[in-house]
Amino acid sequence: MVRVRILGVGMGPQHVTPEVAAALRTADYVLAADKGGDDELLALRREILVRHAESVPMVAVRDPARDRSSGLSTVGYVGAVADWHDARAAEYASVLRERGGTAAFLVWGDPSLYDSTIRIVEKIRELGVPVEFDVLPGISAPQVLAARHRIVLHEVGRPVHVTTGRRLQEAVAAGQDNVVSMLNPPPERLDLTGLDDWTVWWGANLGAAGERLVAGTLGEVWPAVVEARAAAKAEAGWVMDLFLVRRPS
Incomplete structure (x- = not known):
């Protein structure tokens, strides 16, 4: 054995x-x-x-x-x-x-x-x-994301949906309005259609070399996310990123 x-x-x-x-x-x-x-x-x-x-x-x-x-x-x-x-x-x-x-x-x-x-x-x-x-068990990326941004992953009594970047639009179409997206492709391959007014809390390489954080209205801060992701990869030689997006109330 x-x-x-x-x-x-x-x-x-x-x-x-x-x-x-x-x-x-x-x-x-x-x-x-x-x-x-x-x-x-x-x-x-x-x-x-x-x-x-x-x-x-x-x-x-x-x-x-x-x-x-x-x-x-x-x-x-x-x-x-x-x-x-x-x-x-x-x-x-x-x-x-x-x-x-x-x-x-x-x-x-x-x-x-x-x-x-x-x-x-x-x-x-x-x-x-x-x-x-x-x-x-170990410390998961969504836990560190929430801690770094000093947020709770869901509103009071509400769910949080965890999915992949590939299936983000599928989750939104199904009515999910508070979504953690992991295993994300490069930004140019991520479909963010219809999410410009959603709030995003994004992080890369959390707890490791190249850590970066960005938060704000997605349509306004996404260019900063693209730059931060590239900087994280340049510093560490690799990049793992995730984010929480939430529909405005």
Whole structure:
């Protein structure tokens, strides 16, 4: 039996909870995707180990290529991600068969929200690797967004809808008027039609290098968002952004 620990780590060493840090120290090694070149996110995972579990080695696994064509339909996108997950599972399964023991995955944000590590580990089981796993939560991006902007994600007694940038207009058309949008494409590929008078609270690389914040009426501040996103990527070498948009009352 191979043990896998799926650990939410927020956006870096400062977000790692004592519970996660203690679990990390029980691992024999950390499995991490290596995207090649100067992989700043891989380096950030190494920082987490230096701070919280210096004796635990990292095993970097080549990350399979994924179809990121800008013209993919929703069905095409789902299929491309499924193929990518299958390829990742095969790569990780090979390492787990060889090394055994207790492996840990360090998950950005929280494993429950727009992350597929749990699904991939279940695929590894289907490939015949006898895996037992547990999951520990981390600080999620929407939590940090709300804290940075000093807001509550919803009005009193009202819901908040969480979706992806690709499906933002679908949510608005369905009547959602308070929406957190994650996994956003570059601004030029994001459809913001009809949202000019909505309020936006936007953030990039929250809690990490390149952090940027912008808030205001979307139609007025979106050019500032575009500039801030580019600056975050230039500073950190990568960018993860999200935002809350709310219809005016």
